[in-house]
Amino acid sequence: MAKIKKKGQSGAAKAYMTRTAAVKKLQISLADFRRLCILKGIFPREPRSKKKANKGNSAPTNFYYAKDIAYLSHEAVLRKLREHKAFAKKLARALGRGEWGDAKSLEENKPVYTLDHIIKERYPTFIDAVRDIDDALCLVHLFASLPADQKLPSSLISNCARLAAEWQLYVMHTHSLRKVFLSIKGVYFQAEVMDQTVTWLVPYQFTQTIPHDVDLRVMLTFLELYQTLLGFVFFKLYSDVNLIYPPPMDSEKDAAAAGVGAFSLQDTRKQTDSTSETAQNSDAKRISGKDVRRLIKTIETGASTSEKDVETAAVSEKNPTESNADDNFVVHTSKSKPDEAAELTTLQALSSLPQSTAPKLFSPFTFFLSRETSRPLFEFIVRSFGGRIGWPASSGTGSPIDETDESITHVIIDRPVVEGTQESEEEKRRRRRRKYIQPQWVVDCVNAGRILSEEQYEQGKTLPPHLSPFGEERGAYDPSRQADAEEDDDEDAMEEEGGVRTADAEDATPLDAVVARAAVDSEQLRAAELEAESRGVDFGTFEKKLEKAKSKKGKSAAPEAKKIDDESDMNKMMMSRKQRTLYEKMKHGERKHAAEREHMEKKRLKIKKDKIQAKVP
Numbered sequence: 001m002a003k004i005k006k007k008g009q010s011g012a013a014k015a016y017m018t019r020t021a022a023v024k025k026l027q028i029s030l031a032d033f034r035r036l037c038i039l040k041g042i043f044p045r046e047p048r049s050k051k052k053a054n055k056g057n058s059a060p061t062n063f064y065y066a067k068d069i070a071y072l073s074h075e076a077v078l079r080k081l082r083e084h085k086a087f088a089k090k091l092a093r094a095l096g097r098g099e100w101g102d103a104k105s106l107e108e109n110k111p112v113y114t115l116d117h118i119i120k121e122r123y124p125t126f127i128d129a130v131r132d133i134d135d136a137l138c139l140v141h142l143f144a145s146l147p148a149d150q151k152l153p154s155s156l157i158s159n160c161a162r163l164a165a166e167w168q169l170y171v172m173h174t175h176s177l178r179k180v181f182l183s184i185k186g187v188y189f190q191a192e193v194m195d196q197t198v199t200w201l202v203p204y205q206f207t208q209t210i211p212h213d214v215d216l217r218v219m220l221t222f223l224e225l226y227q228t229l230l231g232f233v234f235f236k237l238y239s240d241v242n243l244i245y246p247p248p249m250d251s252e253k254d255a256a257a258a259g260v261g262a263f264s265l266q267d268t269r270k271q272t273d274s275t276s277e278t279a280q281n282s283d284a285k286r287i288s289g290k291d292v293r294r295l296i297k298t299i300e301t302g303a304s305t306s307e308k309d310v311e312t313a314a315v316s317e318k319n320p321t322e323s324n325a326d327d328n329f330v331v332h333t334s335k336s337k338p339d340e341a342a343e344l345t346t347l348q349a350l351s352s353l354p355q356s357t358a359p360k361l362f363s364p365f366t367f368f369l370s371r372e373t374s375r376p377l378f379e380f381i382v383r384s385f386g387g388r389i390g391w392p393a394s395s396g397t398g399s400p401i402d403e404t405d406e407s408i409t410h411v412i413i414d415r416p417v418v419e420g421t422q423e424s425e426e427e428k429r430r431r432r433r434r435k436y437i438q439p440q441w442v443v444d445c446v447n448a449g450r451i452l453s454e455e456q457y458e459q460g461k462t463l464p465p466h467l468s469p470f471g472e473e474r475g476a477y478d479p480s481r482q483a484d485a486e487e488d489d490d491e492d493a494m495e496e497e498g499g500v501r502t503a504d505a506e507d508a509t510p511l512d513a514v515v516a517r518a519a520v521d522s523e524q525l526r527a528a529e530l531e532a533e534s535r536g537v538d539f540g541t542f543e544k545k546l547e548k549a550k551s552k553k554g555k556s557a558a559p560e561a562k563k564i565d566d567e568s569d570m571n572k573m574m575m576s577r578k579q580r581t582l583y584e585k586m587k588h589g590e591r592k593h594a595a596e597r598e599h600m601e602k603k604r605l606k607i608k609k610d611k612i613q614a615k616v617p
Helices: 019-026 029-040 068-074 076-097 100-108 116-122 127-132 134-144 154-174 216-240 251-255 268-286 291-302 303-318 347-351 375-385 423-431 440-448 477-492 510-518 522-534 537-572 578-617
Strands: 014-017 062-066 177-182 189-194 196-202 366-369 388-389 411-413 433-437
Touching: 014 019, 014 068, 014 196, 019 029, 019 062, 019 068, 029 076, 029 116, 029 216, 062 068, 076 100, 116 216, 127 216, 134 154, 134 196, 154 189, 154 216, 154 375, 177 375, 177 440, 189 388, 216 423, 366 375, 375 388, 375 440, 522 537
Parallel strands: 366 388, 366 411, 411 433
Antiparallel strands: 014 062, 177 189, 189 196
C-alpha cells in the first residue's frame, strides 16, 4: 500500500516559503533579512499556484525558495548580525548601569563583517564582475552628488566621490569612452572595458535633495555591496595597466576643487625598478673581501667562455628576430595544398595592425572651458579622447593652461553673443584665431566618431537635434537621416544617365506616375515634390493627388492586409496567455512608435511648406 501524502509536506508547499516563515526560521529582524537577501542576491519568487504554496491560504504574500533560505542559514554575515544584536544589548545594559569601562571595551570589540567572500561567490570570474558594474557606477555617482546629513555621513559621500574619480581616471588613461548622451536625467556614458560595454548615468551638478518617500536603508545596503565590488574591480583594472591602486590623492588640491586632478597616476614598474636598485645597493654593501677575491679568480678562469657569451649576445642584438624565434608561430605548409601556406594570427601581427583614431579624436586640439560650462563633465570627455583642456580659476585649481595660451584651438562657451563689447586688439586677434563652439559639438563629435563642422555649433546659433547614440529603438525618427535622404534626392533629381536632367516635357516622367510611386514608397516623396515644383504645380493640388493615390493603394492593399491579420490571429491562438500578452504589448509599442514617427514627419513637411510659402512673394 502506498504511503499517504499529507497536505503541506510536498510539492509547492515544500518548495516555497513565505517571508514570515523565513524570518522566523533565521531568527533575525525583517530589516536584517532584507539586507541579507540583497547581499546574497536572493529575491522573491512567483509560484504557479499561490494557494498551494501557502498551504491553502489565498492571502497575498511574498514567497522564497526554501533552498535559498536554507542557503542563507549558513551565511557568515548572518552570524555577525546575531553577534551585533547581542553586542547592542550588552552595550545598552552597560551604558544604563554607568559602567563606562565595560562600554568602551565593548565598543572596541564591536563585531564587524566583510563582504569579500560574497563578491567571490556572486562573481566567479572577473568578466562577470565587469559586466555587472553598470548599476554600481550609477549608484556611486548618485551618492557622490548628494549632500551629507545625519543619514548620510560625510565619510560615505567622500568615499563614493573617490570611487567615481578612480573610475574616470582609468577611463581617461585607457581611452575607453565610446558614447555620450546629454539627457534630462543626467549624462549617459558608455565605455568599452575588457571587451564589455559598460553604461552608467552621472547626474548634473545641481543641488540635490533627498526625497522622503525613498527607503535609504535599501539603497545603503546596495551601496555597501557595490563599494566592495568596485574596490575589487578597480584593483584588477589598475594592476593590468601597471598602475598603483589606490592612486595617491593630494588633499590640498582636493580641498581647492581640483576634482580628478587631485589624484596622480603612478606606474608600478618605476616603483619596482627603484626597489630593485636599493636592493642591489644593500647587497653590494654586504659583500666581503673573500667574495671579491673569489669573483676575481672565476673571472680569470672563465675568460674564454665569457668571450663566447659576448659574441653570442652581439649576434642576438644584431638579429633580434632570431633570438625571439621561439616566441613566434612556425608556419607549416598544408599536405593537401602545398602551395598555400597556413596563416596563423600572431601577437606581433595584431600589434602591427592600424589602430583606430576614435580614442584619440581630440588629440590635435586644445580646449578652454568658459565659466558657465560643467568642468568635470567636459574635462572627462576631452581627456578621454586625447585632448588638452583648461579652465578659469573660478572653476577650480589645477588648470594646465591659461586663457591666454596660444595653443588653444576651441573655446567651449554656452553664452549668447553680446554685441557692443569693447575688446582690445589682442583679444580680437585671439577670437579670430580660435573657434567658439557650444558644448553639444564635443558630444556630437564623440558619437559620430569624427570631427564635425563647427559652423552649426557656433556661439549663439540654434543647435541641431541631439539624438541618442545608443540606438535601442529601431525605426525611430531620425531627422539627420531625413536630411541625408533629401540631399541624395536632390542629387538624383539633378542627374540622369551621367548627365543633367532636362526640363523638357517629353523626357520627363508623368506626374501621376511619380505621385503613385511616392504613395507606394515614402522615400520617393521628396522626388515627387521636386517634380511637382519644377512643373509649376501648387502644393494643394499635389497633396490632393497624393491622397487620391494613397486611397487607391489602400483599397488594393486591403485584401492582403486582411490575409495578414488572419494569419496573425491564427498564430495568437497557438500562444499561451503570457506569450499573447507580451505579443500585444510589443505590437502596441510598434504602433506607438510608428504614430510618433508619422507625426514628426508631418511636422517636418509642414515646416518645409511654410518655408516655401514664405519664399514666394
